[in-house]
Amino acid sequence: MKPKGVELRRIRMPLVAPFRTSFGVERTRDVLLLRVATDDADGWAECVAMSDPRYSAEYVDGAADVLTRFLVPALAAAADTVARLGAPAVAPALAAFRGHRMAKAALETAVLDAELRAEGRPLARELGAVRDRVPCGVSVGIMDSVGELLDAVAGYLDAGYVRIKLKIEPGWDVEPVRAVRERFGDDVLLQVDANAAYTLADARQLARLDPFDLLLIEQPLDEEDVRGHAELARLVTTPVCLDESITSARAAADAIAIGACSVVNVKPGRVGGYLEARRIHDVCVAHGVPVWCGGMLETGLGRAANVALAALPGFTLPGDTSASDRYYRTDITEPFVLADGHLPVPTGPGVGVEPLADELAAVTTATEWIPF
Numbered sequence: 001m002k003p004k005g006v007e008l009r010r011i012r013m014p015l016v017a018p019f020r021t022s023f024g025v026e027r028t029r030d031v032l033l034l035r036v037a038t039d040d041a042d043g044w045a046e047c048v049a050m051s052d053p054r055y056s057a058e059y060v061d062g063a064a065d066v067l068t069r070f071l072v073p074a075l076a077a078a079a080d081t082v083a084r085l086g087a088p089a090v091a092p093a094l095a096a097f098r099g100h101r102m103a104k105a106a107l108e109t110a111v112l113d114a115e116l117r118a119e120g121r122p123l124a125r126e127l128g129a130v131r132d133r134v135p136c137g138v139s140v141g142i143m144d145s146v147g148e149l150l151d152a153v154a155g156y157l158d159a160g161y162v163r164i165k166l167k168i169e170p171g172w173d174v175e176p177v178r179a180v181r182e183r184f185g186d187d188v189l190l191q192v193d194a195n196a197a198y199t200l201a202d203a204r205q206l207a208r209l210d211p212f213d214l215l216l217i218e219q220p221l222d223e224e225d226v227r228g229h230a231e232l233a234r235l236v237t238t239p240v241c242l243d244e245s246i247t248s249a250r251a252a253a254d255a256i257a258i259g260a261c262s263v264v265n266v267k268p269g270r271v272g273g274y275l276e277a278r279r280i281h282d283v284c285v286a287h288g289v290p291v292w293c294g295g296m297l298e299t300g301l302g303r304a305a306n307v308a309l310a311a312l313p314g315f316t317l318p319g320d321t322s323a324s325d326r327y328y329r330t331d332i333t334e335p336f337v338l339a340d341g342h343l344p345v346p347t348g349p350g351v352g353v354e355p356l357a358d359e360l361a362a363v364t365t366a367t368e369w370i371p372f
Ligand SMILES: CC(=O)N[C@@H](Cc1ccc2ccccc2c1)C(=O)O
Pocket: 019, 021, 026, 029, 048, 049, 050, 051, 055, 139, 193, 195, 243, 294, 295, 296, 297, 320
């Protein structure tokens, strides 16, 4: 499996509805896809970076640039080692360049997909999956009114989602949570995600969420304020979950050690790929910390790989592995369709799906081929 070249492809995917969080509103995804051509098989991957550096420091033009100028040439230089050792050799080949975990994750994943396709092995099998379907939650954006929110939640519960996650921000937190509890009852699995919109000075306000029996409160404080999360965890009873702060297995171990989180949202793109994501899973399991698979509004390409990861034993909470139609009218792969609140784990080689030629062509805005 020797890499021969990389195609960078940009696609434009309109969302079925605007998705509002504490850091902005997303209406259309501008996604970077990678295809690694090898002498055996092609591998595909999706870079999860947003258009703007609002979720984290990465953004899609920056990812394309760092891949073109630094990461793809480094892979080319290490092609023989990667041919011998496979995907585990990719991260070391890129280590000279700091950061850019989403860009690195895409490149590693495309190589991993090619390697597994060449061997006929499913990603789920490679990662250690123990389930053939995973329970799915859904992330619900901030809305213009509580009424609109309740209608959206009703629709998702009717669709079969087993867990509801509400985006919150100062001014939109206790009221929507109370309204969902009053309308849908105490048995609905319910959690919130602040995307780092609060500070420790908001502890009293966040403690007002305690009576609502939430599964967790996700990333209430700044990505870099890990100690602040440990302080907050002593001031609220809702379990604290980290997302943006957990950039590696080491970061997970450190956060758990200081009591900054008791749940972790695992996102392969955020941490540099599926191999590091599995290491985070292993660290969390060793500490008795449940993990769940987060989402970055992926197309079916990223979604397929996330569902495989969500089938590992430590993923004991429903993730944001929603169906394709949560975000897109038409996916670029066969759509993921919710069945009894679950998505099936792909069984094909590699990530188990590949782009549909016509759908991919219809959304492609640019391609660039980089031969080795
Ligand atoms: C499903 C969910 O809530 N995902 C992120 C937030 C998020 C929101 C909007 C996004 C838009 C483009 C790309 C990534 C994005 C991630 C989270 O868990 O924090």
